[in-house]
Amino acid sequence: MLGKESKMEEAEVMKALEFYHNVGEILHFSSIPELKDTVILNVEWLLNLFKILITKSSKHTKYLGTKIKLRCLIDELHHEGKLHEELVDYILEHNKRKEDKTTLLKMMEMYDIICEISPNPQGKRMFYLPSLIQKDEQGENSIIFPANSSVHCHLYIHFVGNFLPEGLFYRLLVRCLKRWPESIAVIRKHKARLYFPKEEFYITMCKEDADIQLKILSIPAGDQHSPPPQSRHVSNVRKLIEEELRVVVKTYTPNLVYYASIKCQCRHHKVGELLPLAEDTDDTCVPLSEDKSSVICPRSRMPMKDQKLGMWYWTEDKHAEARHQEASTQGSKREGIDPLNQLFFTLNENLTDDAKCQMIDLLLGQQISIHDAATLKTKDKTANDVFWNLKRT
Structure with missing residues (x-):
């Protein structure tokens, strides 16, 4: 006008x-x-x-x-x-x-x-x-994670500074719902579950303090056992979620920094304490390595692996490599193990002290060299016991 x-x-x-x-x-x-x-x-x-x-x-x-x-x-x-x-x-x-x-x-x-x-x-x-959504009742978690569901893998997106705005989480969720209009969603406060009918698996997105937790679920229909989802489907979902997250952060909160991580189970973490050499506080989230296959804990300096990470970061190259390794080991006699990785795979599990001692005895018979054991020197008493026992042998 x-x-x-x-x-x-x-x-x-x-x-x-x-x-x-x-x-x-x-x-x-x-x-x-x-x-x-x-x-x-x-x-x-x-x-x-x-x-x-x-x-x-x-x-x-x-x-x-x-x-x-x-x-x-x-x-x-x-x-x-x-x-x-x-x-x-x-x-x-x-x-x-x-x-x-x-x-x-x-x-x-x-x-x-x-x-x-x-x-x-x-x-x-x-x-x-x-x-x-206003209600956050005690039983809400069982709606997102039914009792008969199976968790296949989990991944955390950690926000540096332990700051994740609530609005950013919901905007990410809305964009994911737009991305997958065919999905069936169940939403509660700070949490949601999406079902993908074609791929026949569920993914959950939950806000946990300064982290976005992602989990893959299988929920059996009736008494039938539900097989785990295929890795390529899980990896595609993770890529699209990260793509939407980049858009949301760039549009609404461009100064936020985040990284993919897993929760460390070692005993060296003090939740809330400032991490060494980082402007962040400890919530046991440890960033993934560049190849997305392992992490090194900044507290204990120990390497650890999560075999289920491969489902989130599946590629054709990794799939071919896994097939090659499987073919090369078929019919051959096991001549030893990777001592460093295997040891900490074992020690980082939720084992009792007696079980750890039995596992240490098992590892001592698997040709772990003193050179390898020396790299395990740490404040952790169990690992030191392994080192000195090896040295005496």
Whole structure:
């Protein structure tokens, strides 16, 4: 309207809108069909629109009266993170902002706050809005991790400085739900489980303090045993999650630093204490090596391996290498083991003291050289015992 009054051509108006949008004076998204005719001159207007749904939804319960269905919709939003269009209509109409529904929903979708699930038979839409989940009851964990499920591998994405904003986790979850619209999701506060029907496996994403924990689950149907998922499917899922995480961090919190890691089981960690040579605090997360096959604990300086990491970082090259190693060992007599890796594979397991002693006796008969044993010298009493016993032999 102002452009026409100033006798500006449409192209000139669009250039002016783009300029003022880029410098932050207005909001105008010409590339989005639902928003191309909307120009937001006052950001506070948009914030107030968001507040109607995000901060006032729980307050609308007292206005519902005998409308049991709407009460159930609010409970579903706060318990499972599912937002029904019918509830949006009611809340906006009650606040005399119903004409702004398209703008509200599209802006929330654009900023990775919501994503559409699917239309129901009545034509009304439904969305995931996980950031509004309020209940975190004690039994919620069993919903995400059923008792009959099997965990095949776990991976942690650790954020340096032990700082992971809650909003970033939910934005990542929303982007993953957009990425896999065919997946079946179960969402609770700080946790979610996604089922991939084609690949027939589940992945869980949980926020644990400053870490995002990823796990692969198999849940048997009835009494049938569910086979573990194929490594290439797991690796593809991990790549896409990391890809979405890069986008979320770059867009909303570009100064955050994170890395893939596993939880160390050695006894040298003091949770909350500053890590040596790092601007980070210890939560037992240890970064993976460059080849993603092992880690070296910064506390004990011990190397350790997690054989299940190969499922997350599966490649054709590693698959071919594994086949070659398997073929080369078939029919051949075992002539020894890698003493360093094997020893710490054993000592890092959750063994009793008696079991550790038995394992040490076993390893002493496997041709571990004194040179190899000398590299194991550590503050750990059990490892020192192995070293001095070897030296005397």
